[in-house]
Amino acid sequence: MRKVVQYKFDPANPPQLTEAQKAEIAALKARSDDDVDTSDIPELPEEFWQNAVRNPYFKPVKQQLTLRLDSDLVAWFKRRTPEGRGYQSAINKALREYVMRHRKSG
Secondary structure (H helix, E strand, C coil), X not given: CXXXXXXCCCCCCCCCCCHHHHHHHHHHHHCCHHHCCCCCCXXXXXXXXXXXXXXXXXXXXXXXXXXXXCHHHHHHHHHCCHHHCCHHHHHHHHHHHHHHHHHHHC
């Protein structure tokens, strides 16, 4: 018979690290990237990334903000969505496409 052990993480009361754990974390923080041995991890060639796609399960966290846009732009996006719904998502998608296009070029 297997015994199942479950732990629940309470962000308001995180577990305390031991002194040894704190020392290990401090030592790792102090290391530079050049000190890390990556000889057993081969570099990936550019061809590997040519067909790469964004993780289909990735959903970025959205941030609520106030943004002033020209009224004709807002009207244009509202006209192209059913009943004017989803125009903010359409603007977000257009901005994401712009960023992705410019990220590749520079």
